[in-house]
Amino acid sequence: MALEVDHLQLCYRTLRGDVRAVDDVTFTIDDGEIMGLAGESGCGKSTLGNGLVRMDVRMRQLAGRVELDGEELPISDEKAMRSFRFKSVSIVPQYAMSALNPTRRVGKMVSELLKSRGFDYKSALPELERRVKLVGLDADVLKRYPIELSGGMKQRVVMVISTLLNPSLLIADEVTSALDVSTQRAVGEMLLEFRDRKFVKSTMVITHDVSILAQVADTILVMYAGKLAEKASADVVINSPLHPYTQLLISSLPEVGVRHDEHTLVGIPGRPPPLLNPPAGCRFRDRCPFAFDRCAEEPPFMEVKPGHSVACWLRTKGAAPAGGAEPC
Amino acid sequence: MTVVGHEGDLGTDEPVPVDKAPVDSTGEALTAKKRFEFLYFAVRNKKLLIGLSVVVLFALVALLGPLFVKHSMLAYGPPFRPPSATYWFGTNYFGQDVFAEFVYGLRESLFVGLLGGCGATVIGMTFGFLAGYKGGMIDEALNVLCNVLLTIPGLVLLILIAGFLHHTSAVIEGLLIAGTTWTWAMRAIRAQTFSLVSRDFVGLAKLSGEKSRSIIVREIAPNMSSYLFLVFILLFGGAILVAASFDFLGLGPSNGMSLGIMMEQAADWSALPLHLWWWFVPPGAAITCVVGGLYFANVGLDEVFNPKLREL
Amino acid sequence: MRRYLARKLIIYVVTFFVAATIDWLLPRMVPGNPVSLLLAKMNLQPQTYNATYSLYMKAFGFNRPWWDQYLNFWRALLHGNLGVSIYDFPKPVTSVIADYVLFTLALLIPAILLAYFAGNKVGAMAARRKSLDNTVLPVGYLLTATAYPWLALLLAFLFAAGGIGHFFPISGGFSYGLIPAWNWAFMWSLITHWFLPFLTLFLVAFGGWAIGMRNLIIYELESDYTHYLEALGAPSKLVRRYAYRNAMLPQLTGLALQLGVIVGGAVVTEVTFAYPGLGYLIFQAVGNDDYFLLQGIFMFIIVGVLVANFIIDIIYVLVDPRTRVGISGA
Numbered sequence: 001m002a003l004e005v006d007h008l009q010l011c012y013r014t015l016r017g018d019v020r021a022v023d024d025v026t027f028t029i030d031d032g033e034i035m036g037l038a039g040e041s042g043c044g045k046s047t048l049g050n051g052l053v054r055m056d057v058r059m060r061q062l063a064g065r066v067e068l069d070g071e072e073l074p075i076s077d078e079k080a081m082r083s084f085r086f087k088s089v090s091i092v093p094q095y096a097m098s099a100l101n102p103t104r105r106v107g108k109m110v111s112e113l114l115k116s117r118g119f120d121y122k123s124a125l126p127e128l129e130r131r132v133k134l135v136g137l138d139a140d141v142l143k144r145y146p147i148e149l150s151g152g153m154k155q156r157v158v159m160v161i162s163t164l165l166n167p168s169l170l171i172a173d174e175v176t177s178a179l180d181v182s183t184q185r186a187v188g189e190m191l192l193e194f195r196d197r198k199f200v201k202s203t204m205v206i207t208h209d210v211s212i213l214a215q216v217a218d219t220i221l222v223m224y225a226g227k228l229a230e231k232a233s234a235d236v237v238i239n240s241p242l243h244p245y246t247q248l249l250i251s252s253l254p255e256v257g258v259r260h261d262e263h264t265l266v267g268i269p270g271r272p273p274p275l276l277n278p279p280a281g282c283r284f285r286d287r288c289p290f291a292f293d294r295c296a297e298e299p300p301f302m303e304v305k306p307g308h309s310v311a312c313w314l315r316t317k318g319a320a321p322a323g324g325a326e327p328c
Numbered sequence: 329m330t331v332v333g334h335e336g337d338l339g340t341d342e343p344v345p346v347d348k349a350p351v352d353s354t355g356e357a358l359t360a361k362k363r364f365e366f367l368y369f370a371v372r373n374k375k376l377l378i379g380l381s382v383v384v385l386f387a388l389v390a391l392l393g394p395l396f397v398k399h400s401m402l403a404y405g406p407p408f409r410p411p412s413a414t415y416w417f418g419t420n421y422f423g424q425d426v427f428a429e430f431v432y433g434l435r436e437s438l439f440v441g442l443l444g445g446c447g448a449t450v451i452g453m454t455f456g457f458l459a460g461y462k463g464g465m466i467d468e469a470l471n472v473l474c475n476v477l478l479t480i481p482g483l484v485l486l487i488l489i490a491g492f493l494h495h496t497s498a499v500i501e502g503l504l505i506a507g508t509t510w511t512w513a514m515r516a517i518r519a520q521t522f523s524l525v526s527r528d529f530v531g532l533a534k535l536s537g538e539k540s541r542s543i544i545v546r547e548i549a550p551n552m553s554s555y556l557f558l559v560f561i562l563l564f565g566g567a568i569l570v571a572a573s574f575d576f577l578g579l580g581p582s583n584g585m586s587l588g589i590m591m592e593q594a595a596d597w598s599a600l601p602l603h604l605w606w607w608f609v610p611p612g613a614a615i616t617c618v619v620g621g622l623y624f625a626n627v628g629l630d631e632v633f634n635p636k637l638r639e640l
Numbered sequence: 641m642r643r644y645l646a647r648k649l650i651i652y653v654v655t656f657f658v659a660a661t662i663d664w665l666l667p668r669m670v671p672g673n674p675v676s677l678l679l680a681k682m683n684l685q686p687q688t689y690n691a692t693y694s695l696y697m698k699a700f701g702f703n704r705p706w707w708d709q710y711l712n713f714w715r716a717l718l719h720g721n722l723g724v725s726i727y728d729f730p731k732p733v734t735s736v737i738a739d740y741v742l743f744t745l746a747l748l749i750p751a752i753l754l755a756y757f758a759g760n761k762v763g764a765m766a767a768r769r770k771s772l773d774n775t776v777l778p779v780g781y782l783l784t785a786t787a788y789p790w791l792a793l794l795l796a797f798l799f800a801a802g803g804i805g806h807f808f809p810i811s812g813g814f815s816y817g818l819i820p821a822w823n824w825a826f827m828w829s830l831i832t833h834w835f836l837p838f839l840t841l842f843l844v845a846f847g848g849w850a851i852g853m854r855n856l857i858i859y860e861l862e863s864d865y866t867h868y869l870e871a872l873g874a875p876s877k878l879v880r881r882y883a884y885r886n887a888m889l890p891q892l893t894g895l896a897l898q899l900g901v902i903v904g905g906a907v908v909t910e911v912t913f914a915y916p917g918l919g920y921l922i923f924q925a926v927g928n929d930d931y932f933l934l935q936g937i938f939m940f941i942i943v944g945v946l947v948a949n950f951i952i953d954i955i956y957v958l959v960d961p962r963t964r965v966g967i968s969g970a
Contacts, residue, residue, distance in 0.1 A: 054871045085873030099868035101882055103889070103961060113869065116878045145962055162872070476655040478897060479945055483904025484922070485662075488938055491926040492666050512897065565785065572787040573908045577923060591789050595912060600793070600801040600810060608797075612790025620785035627781075 002202040003029040003169050008064030010044075010051045018060070019275045021047040023226035025064075026301070029169070029202040034195055036217030036234065037206045038249070040272055044226040046094065049171045049206045051075060053091045069168050086117060090167040090200075094174045096158040100146040107142030110161055124164065131160045131199070135190055152183040159190060163199045170200040176212050188215045210253060214238055222246050225272045225283035228301045232308040242310045244288045282313070290314060366554075369632045376628025382621030386614060390438050393431030401428040401585060411606050418606035421597040429585050430610050436586040437568055437575075437615070440502045444567030447506025449560045452513025457544045459514065460521025467518075474511050482508045483573055490579040498581050501574065505567045513559050520555055524548050554633040558626055565622040572615055587611035641957055641964045648953045652946045659942045664713050667931045668706070675702060677929050678726055699724075700932070722936035727928040733936030737918065741940075743813050744917030746834060748906055751841035756895060759849025764884055766850065767857035776850055783847025788905040792840045792912035800836060808836050811914035833915065840909045845902055852894060856887035889960050896952045899945050 010022035021044040029035045037045045051059060052066065052075060061076040068088055074080040093099055101109050110128065111121035129139045135156040146154060155175065163170060172191060176184040194200050205217060213220050213234060220237040222229040222245065230243040241247045248268045270287040273279050281296040282288070288295070294313040301311040310316075370376060399405060399415070407423035409415055417426035459470040485508055490496055496504070524530065525548070533543045549556070574580060575588025576595075594600075594608035675696045684692055697703045701712055716723065722733040766776035797803040800810040809815065814829040860866065860883035869879050907919030914920065918937055925933040957963045 054867075082873045082875070085871060087873070091871050093864075093868055093871060095864040095867070098864040101865045101869075101886070103886055104882070105961070112878060113872060113874055116875050117873060147962065158868075472651065472654055475651050476658045479652075479655050479900065479949060480659055480942060481900035481903040481945060483907060484900075484938060484941055487907070487922055487926060488663070488666060488934060491929075491934055492669070492931070569785075569787050570904075573789060573904060576787075576789040576908055577911060577926070579926070588787075588789070591787075591793060595789075595793060600797055603797070603802065605797055605803065608790070608793045612787055612793065615790060616782060616786045619787075620782045623781045623785055624778075 002031045002033070002069060003204075004067040005052075006065045006067070008048070008051075008066060009062040010047055010055075011060050011062055012047070012056075012058050013060060014058070014276075017276055018062075020062075020226055020278060021059075021275055022051065023275075023278070025223075025228055027221055027228065027231060029204060031168075031201045032195060033218050034191065034203040034205060034216055036210075036213035036220040037204055037223065038210050038213060038220055039208065039223035039229075041208060042225075042272060042275070043223045044275075045206045045223050046173060048223070049173050049204055050091070050093075052169070052204075053085060053089055053171060054078075054081065086162075086167070087165050088167055089169040089171070090162045090165070091171040091173060092155075092159050092162045092175050094177070096155050096175065097151050097178060099158050100154060102146055105143055105145055106149075106157055110142070110164075113161075114164075119165070128160070128164060131164070132157070134193070135160055136186065152179055152186075155179065155183075155187060156190065159187070159194075163194055166199055168201045170194070170203045172203060172205045174207055175205070176207065176209060184212060185215070188212055191216050210238070210249060222249070225278065226275050227283055228309075228311055229284070230308075230310045230312075231301075232305075236308060242304065242308070242315050243284075243312050244290050244314070245284050282311070366632055370629075373628040373632055375624050376632060379621040379623070379625030379628060382617055383625065386434065386618050386621075387438065389431065390435045393434065397425070397428045397431055399425040399428055401425065401432055408602060408604060417610055418604070420593070420604065420607050421599070421602075426590075426607055426610070429590055430587075430614070433585045433587045433590050433611060434614055436498055436581070436584050437571060437588065438618070440498050440505070440571045440586065441564055441568035443499065443502025444505030444509065444571065445560060445564030447503060448510040448513055448563045448567065449556070451506060451510035452517055452559065452563070453549075453556065455510070455514040456517025457521055457548065460518040461525055461540065461544055461548065470514070470518075474514050477508070478511045478515075483570060486570070486574055487577065487579065490574070496579065496581055498584055498586075501571060501581060502567070505570050505574070509563060509566055509570065513563055516559060517552070517556070520552055521548060524551060554629070558629055558633075561622050561626045561629070565619040565626075568615060568619055572612075587615055644957065644963050645953060648950065652950060656942065656946060660714070660717060660939060663935050663938050663942075664710060667935065673702070675700065681929075700726075717939065722939055723932040725930055725933045725936075727925070727930040727933065733933055736921070736933060737937060737940055740916055740918050740921045743915060744906060744910070744919060747837055747841065747910070747915070747917060748902065751838050751845060751906075752895075752899075752902060755842045755845035756849055756891075759846045760853045760888070760891060762846075763850040763853025763855075764857050764880075764887070767854045767861065768880070773854070776854065780847040780851040780854070783843055784851060786844055786847075788840060788844060788908045789912055791844060792837070792909045795836050795840055796912060809833050813916040833913075837909045837913045837915050840912075841902060841905055844905060845898070848898070849891070853887060853891060856890060857883050860884075860886050885959075889956070892952060892956050892959065896949050899948055903941060903945065 005025060005027050008022055008025045009020065011018040011020045023044070025044075025048060027035075037049065039045050047059070050056065051061070052073070055061070055075060055078070066073040066075055068084070073084060073089065100106060104112075114121050114124055128142070132139055132141060137153060137156055141149065141153065141157060149157065155178075159172075159175070175191075176187050179187065191203060191205065195203055205213060207213060210220075217234045219231065220234050221231045222237065222241075222243065224245050230237065230241060230246045232241075237246060238250055241250055245268075252267050268287060273283055273286065279285070280298070282291070282299050285291045285295045292313075297313075299311045299313045299316060301309055302316055303309045304315045401424060403424065405415075405419055405423040405425065407419055407421055409419040409423075411418045415425055415427065417430055420426055420429070455470050455474070459467040486504055489504060493500075530543060530547055533547050538547075571580075571586065572588040572591070575586045576592045578592055580586055580589050580592075588611070590611040591608045594604065599605070599607045675693060678696065679689065679693060682692075694703075701709050704712070720734065722737070725731050725733055725736050728736060762776060763780075766773040796810055799805060800808045809829075809832055811833075813833055814820070814826065815833075818826050818829055820826060861879070866879055866883065869882070903919075906917065907922055909915070910917045910919035911923045918941065922934065922937055924930075925937065
């Protein structure tokens with residue numbers, strides 16, 4: 001097991017109380033596995049991903065434990081985490097476009113960063129250049145200033161830098177959101193390549209765009225309102241999801257070859273519940289077309305088929321509604 | 329925007345203003361909810377409250393002070409008296425009531441500061457909006473004008489002008505100060521206008537055939553209102569400081585009294601060797617309090633308008 | 641880089657031109673004739689009045705058509721001739737200035753440099769440590785909100801006039817009894833007379849720089865590149881270094897903008913302490929209606945400020961590597 005997350009609870013301190021952004025989350029990512037973390041804005045996926053690397057000043061860990069490669073990852077201890085960052089766990093941030101110091105040449109920044117972490121730049125340089133070429137950039141990009149690079153170039157440079165020390169866990173936070181479709185595909189292929197060449201062991205790809213996950217992910221974990229909704233292998237989630245939310249999410253995606261006068265795109269009406277004082281019971285209840293009385297009680301996240309876990313009373317044995325209504 | 333220099337000049341202005349734009353310049357109109365949100369944070373912001381109370385306190389002294397003045401400013405009484413029950417701030421070299429001088433001096437200094445600050449804000453707004461909105465040649469020309477005036481030391485230019493004029497009044501002084509301190513305001517407003525002009529709502533207004541002047545007044549300015557207010561506060565404070573130095577050099581209104589003139593008289597009439605500290609300490613202290621209060625309130629307001637700066 | 645500097649140079653030339661023109665225009669726009677004002681002070685006999693009047697008019701070129709005067713002005717200016725003092729007639733303005741300029745430079749240069757660097761350091765430290773910030777922030781704002789004349793008077797009162805003690809002399813550039821010479825007594829006298837004016841300028845400017853740097857560093861510490869470095873486990877030393885380096889850029893720009901302000905402060909401070917610098921000279925010139933001296937000092941200050949601005953621009957180019965690659969820095 002590369003990454004084990006056990007009953008993790010993360011919250012944001014605000015003036016009006018604690019926002020429970022990650023509410024009791026448990027999952028694992030194996031070595032060599034690329035897990036996609038999908039969900040709407042505000043569902044807690046970014047908090048989860050970022051919290052594993054560096055907790056924001058307002059974040060607090062309320063409960064739970066994280067283990068990486070059998071060793072505890074002290075995510076709430078800022079100082080202790082430093083030795084893990086970059087080496088064991090690394091991140092390609094959401095703000096990759098502005099992640100590089102504007103007044104430093106890229107290579108200079110990397111060398112100063114490596115030196116400060118106790119690594120020798122000169123010995124790392126050949127590998128750095130190799131990887132830069134691998135992602136389709138010219139080696140002399142290291143001599144440039146960030147402002148001279150395009151958005152896509154900066155994204156790729158940041159991906160190379162973040163994975164330079166071959167971390168056990170890489171968190172890719174919305175790495176394709178700001179890119180055009182062809183660059184999105186290229187970045188997806190980069191993630192696969194990094195995994196295949198063993199530059200990284202396990203990858204967590206955070207996105208609201210399920211289509212990229214179809215390309216790169218082995219498994220997909222769907223979050224809703226701070227809680228886990230469904231986890232299964234990628235093609236199961238996309239082709240035969242069990243949780244109503246996942247079903248609606250997938251069906252709201254346009255499909256190639258489908259004409260929409262035959263098949264209207266369905267969105268999901270309504271909004272996620274506020275995480276400040278979340279409602280009791282299943283969080284998707286208000287928007288779920290299949291909600292029934294049992295949903296007033298929160299469904300546990302359980303494995304209902306091998307390798308497939310859901311948090312929904314419709315799927316948990318013995319809880320189906322009396323009328324026998326079956327969703328498609 | 330929160331960088332402060334002396335006498336109204338900002339320490340820096342270029343990279344900071346645009347990113348730290350107050351929240352309402354995201355193009356959303358000031359809805360009632362937003363206004364309420366501002367008010368909510370405004371009354372809880374310590375810096376704003378402290379700064380504002382100090383300024384209001386002095387404004388009250390200026391407004392109501394004359395009611396408490398017992399001796400006429402021009403009457404001659406016992407000289408060199410330290411503060412006492414009869415003479416709250418003591419008497420000066422000529423035996424005049426320093427408190428009376430202080431109250432009237434405060435009124436005039438605040439007046440000149442307001443006039444200078446408002447004038448500079450208006451000029452800075454006009455040029456800033458024009459340059460930011462029209463761009464092109466007008467922008468270049470205004471930029472050159474601005475750069476030229478920025479390089480010339482403001483006080484020195486004022487001395488030069490006043491030296492040749494020989495006779496100033498409070499109004500002229502205010503206008504002169506307005507005319508020499510508007511430059512950094514123009515730069516800052518111009519930068520903000522640039523960022524707003526590229527937003528969609530302006531494009532929409534243009535498409536609907538709205539005239540430039542109308543667009544500036546009805547679309548752009550309201551979205552910068554908080555920023556403009558911050559600019560005004562800094563200009564107001566700066567104008568008070570410039571006026572103090574100006575008056576101190578003897579260039580102030582010949583028949584008036586101001587805080588700077590009080591200090592000038594103190595310096596000219598042996599307040600230092602005679603240890604008449606009550607003559608020059610109150611006016612300067614008042615300036616420091618009022619301007620300091622304005623700067624503090626400015627920082628607080630910045631926090632109110634810009635959620636990123638708010639501390640939990 | 642060359643384009644950046646060239647562009648700045650053009651602006652400075654234009655500024656010089658405009659400033660010189662304003663300088664030349666002002667006395668001519670003023671009500672009254674400078675010569676008649678001058679003669680009014682001289683208490684001349686009516687018989688000699690007219691002759692003296694036309695002598696002065698000729699001497700100052702007021703009897704020539706205005707475009708001739710303007711061209712003449714430029715001709716003289718470009719030869720380094722700043723005219724002749726009216727009050728000290730016929731002493732040339734340049735030699736009057738020469739007697740006073742060193743005192744002002746001795747005041748301005750250390751005050752600006754020390755306040756800038758000390759302010760930056762303290763501001764950066766305050767940005768990182770909340771405990772320090774709680775003192776630095778109010779003190780800095782109060783200092784920068786202080787009027788120069790007041791601080792000058794306060795310091796003079798406390799440390800020279802006996803408020804606390806008579807540690808420093810109250811006025812002058814050096815003891816009146818001493819003859820300027822390169823001996824220790826004279827040097828010491830210079831220093832003791834210099835200290836309080838210097839302290840005045842230093843304290844006010846220091847407050848402004850400290851506040852400015854503090855705000856800039858806070859801004860840099862909240863930027864994306866800082867967060868990325870921290871996410872990659874960079875030690876705070878590296879983060880601080882980058883933040884400081886990046887914050888210096890707008891601070892440098894600010895330095896250029898503040899020069900005018902501190903020159904104004906120097907004028908007032910010198911007058912308070914009767915310190916014989918250019919500021920004091922301006923004050924005298926205004927009192928004596930010595931227009932040409934005023935004009936001359938103004939031009940001199942303008943040139944000084946423009947040169948200082950240009951030096952700062954060069955330093956900026958050296959500090960911001962992006963300007964060297966041809967990307968505009970400021």
